[in-house]
Amino acid sequence: MKSIAVPLLTGKRLGFAGLSLLLMILIPLIDFWEASVHSYSFYLSESLLFGLFWWLFIPGLIFILSQKLLFHHKLSWVSPLVMSVLHLGSFAVIVNLISAIWMAQAYPFWRVLPYAFVEHGLSCLLVYAVAYLFQFYQYRSHKSSPKATAPTLAIPHRNQTILLSLSDILYVAAERPYIAVYTQQRKYLLKRSLKQFMEKEATTDFIQIHKSTLINTRFIHSFRSRKNGDFDIILKNGQELRASRTFRKSYQPILHLPTTSS
Numbered sequence: 001m002k003s004i005a006v007p008l009l010t011g012k013r014l015g016f017a018g019l020s021l022l023l024m025i026l027i028p029l030i031d032f033w034e035a036s037v038h039s040y041s042f043y044l045s046e047s048l049l050f051g052l053f054w055w056l057f058i059p060g061l062i063f064i065l066s067q068k069l070l071f072h073h074k075l076s077w078v079s080p081l082v083m084s085v086l087h088l089g090s091f092a093v094i095v096n097l098i099s100a101i102w103m104a105q106a107y108p109f110w111r112v113l114p115y116a117f118v119e120h121g122l123s124c125l126l127v128y129a130v131a132y133l134f135q136f137y138q139y140r141s142h143k144s145s146p147k148a149t150a151p152t153l154a155i156p157h158r159n160q161t162i163l164l165s166l167s168d169i170l171y172v173a174a175e176r177p178y179i180a181v182y183t184q185q186r187k188y189l190l191k192r193s194l195k196q197f198m199e200k201e202a203t204t205d206f207i208q209i210h211k212s213t214l215i216n217t218r219f220i221h222s223f224r225s226r227k228n229g230d231f232d233i234i235l236k237n238g239q240e241l242r243a244s245r246t247f248r249k250s251y252q253p254i255l256h257l258p259t260t261s262s
Contacts, residue, residue, distance in 0.1 A: 049098060049107075053091045053120055057127060060087055064131045076136075080128035087124050088116040153201055155181065155188045164188065166203050170219050170235055174212040184237060207250045209233060209243035215251075223255050231255070 060083055092113040100106040152163040164181065173180045174194045181188040190197075198206065198214060206214045221236045229245030233255075243251055251257075 045103060049095055049103070052094055052098075053087075053116065056087050056091055056094075060128065061131050064128065065135055077132075080125055080132045083128040083132075084121065084124040087128075088113065088121065091116050091120075151201075151203055153181065153190075155190050157188065162188070166201065167205070167216075167218065169206075169216050170237070170239070171216060171241060172197055172202075172206070172214040207254060208247050209241065209251050210247060211244065213241055215241060217254050220254065 064079070064083065092109050095107050095112045096109040150165045150167055152165050153169070155162045155164055164183070168183050170182045170184065172194065173182070175189065176193075177191060178189045179192050179194055179197055181190055194208075194212065194214060198208065202214060205217050207217060209215050215233065215235075219235045219237070220233055221238075222234045223243070224232045224234065226232060226242075229248070231243040231251075232240045233243050233251075234240050248257070
C-alpha cells in the first residue's frame with residue numbers, strides 16, 4: 001500500500017527547529033537545577049546523553065504528523081504504544097552505544113531500558129497519543145469534508161450528453177430557439193433561452209453585455225471604446241464581442257469604467 005504523505009508546512013519545520021533549540025538549552029539547565037536542589041554532582045556529558053530521550057521525540061513526531069497510512073489499518077489506535085516502545089528501546093540502544101564508545105562509564109542496555117520505561121514510559125505514551133489524536137482528527141475532517149466540484153452544464157450532443165464545465169465557457173449567444181455555447185474548442189447548441197441560462201445555470205462569472213450575449217469574465221483580456229457608448233470586448237483568444245451601452249451597468253464594474261461615459 002502506498003503511503004499518503006501530508007507535507008510538513010514551513011510553520012511546522014520552524015516549530016521543530018525551535019523545539020530543538022529549546023531542548024538544547026533547557027535540558028542541561030533543568031538537570032543542573034535538580035542536581036543543586038538534591039545536592040548531587042552534575043555532569044554535563046551525562047545530562048546531554050540522557051537528554052537524548054527528549055530529542056528522540058522530534059523524528060517520532062515528524063513521522064506521526066507526516067503519515068496517513070496508519071489510519072487505514074484497523075489497529076491504528078495502537079500506534080502510540082508502538083511508537084513509545086520504539087522510542088524507549090532506541091533510547092536505551094543509543095545511550096549504551098555512546099557511553100560504551102566515548103565515555104569512561106558504560107551504561108548497559110538492560111539497565112537503561114527499565115529505567116527509561118519507569119521514568120519516561122507514561123510521558124512518552126502521552127505525547128504520542130496526543131500527536132496521534134491530532135493527526136487522526138485532521139485526517140477525518142479532511143476525509144469527511146465535501147470536495148468542491150466545478151458546476152457543469154449538461155448538453156445533449158448526438159447520442160450522448162456532454163457535461164461541460166461552466167468555467168470552460170467563453171460566452172453564450174442567443175440563436176433562437178437555441179443558445180450557442182462557445183468554448184475554446186467548439187460551439188454547442190442548447191435548446192434554452194438566454195434568460196433561462198442566466199437565471200438557472202450561469203455562475204457569477206457571467207455578465208450580460210448585449211441583448212443576445214453573455215460573457216464569462218474570466219476570459220476578458222481588454223476592451224476598446226466605439227466612441228458611441230458601446231465597447232468591443234477582446235477575449236484572451238483574440239475574439240471580439242460587442243458590449244452594448246444598454247447593459248453598461250452590468251459590465252461597468254468589470255471594465256472599471258467611469259459612471260458616465262465621456
